[in-house]
Amino acid sequence: MKRCLRSASAGLLGAMLLMASPFVLAADTSQAVQFQKGTSGAEIKGKITGGDVSDFTLVAKKGQRMQVYLKSKRLTTYYNVMGPNSSGEALFNGSMSEGNYDSILPESGKYTIRVYQMGGVKDDNKTTPFVLKVRIY
Template identity: 45%
Template sequence: MNWKHGTIAAAVAAAAAIPAVAQTPIKNERVQFPRGASSATVRGTIRGYETVDYIVGARAGQSMSVSLKTTSKSAYFNVLPPRSQEAVFNGSLAGGRFDGRLQYSGDYRVRVYLMRNAARRGERAIYNLTVAVNSRPGGGPGNGGPGAPGPIRSGAPVSSGNMPAFCRGEASRQYGVRPAYITTGRVVANRGGSVIDGSADQGRNGIKRFRCRFDGRGRFIDVMAINRDGV
């Protein structure tokens, strides 16, 4: 077989290896909150490579909570910020609940899907997805503006599995970079609660090291610089 035939055969094999999810349209459904309510639960079913994006409108500084109850151990959800394909929460890594302060205003997408091995087998998942968004954005530093961290030890407790994602969101806002440029370590328990050490890549301004702190109940305290130029 000459190189031309080898190249064609390789291309055909690569095309056959493309997962079906790439060819399956993602279903979009906007989450509607009942009048006067800040949360809603939707029930759905997915099979194989089917994927559903639940669209949730929210503003910077608001807090969002998402939880998934499902019949399948292979069903998860991701949270994607407005106008981005980069998830700020990956359920297959962090579990079935997300709690976080939102950095951007716009339509967030909660993407429900099956893991590839289960999708390949054509498995089905029945689920209840609960989404909650607080009624108003958090206040800014000294002026009540949106998008700033809340008061010390305020807000709902964050589970240990969600702490790294929550920490990345808070740090990305404090250092003015996208979550992709935030790196976090593991959750470490101490006498007062839990801490996560991380770093923010600010490009020409260098790498800034920080520590996210949570109290004994899992409530977020602050992002604390742990070197002089990390402020």
């Protein structure tokens, strides 16, 4: 009986964690960030709907500087920056941080910029256009 309760509790806890943190789940869309030849930045125009998650990936080297800026009409559209081999933990969490990401990268590899919505916009399944600007130098 104890074993059964323990298994049920573990399953319930796991389900609650997944519901509370949807940003650990796989993205609904994923796109590699492409820089034009001779440039160090890119501008991506997109849309996000409801609880969808859009990932933008790029490869960068340790010691390079990354800047990320998100422009959106809604204040509940955010982004996270995740390092190589991340299991969901963010180097920058836009919903909890002020400003934009501007930092020296701690390691080489593939970085992910994850765009998402929160609050009523997410719950009401609204679509929000955005512009994501990324620069590496």
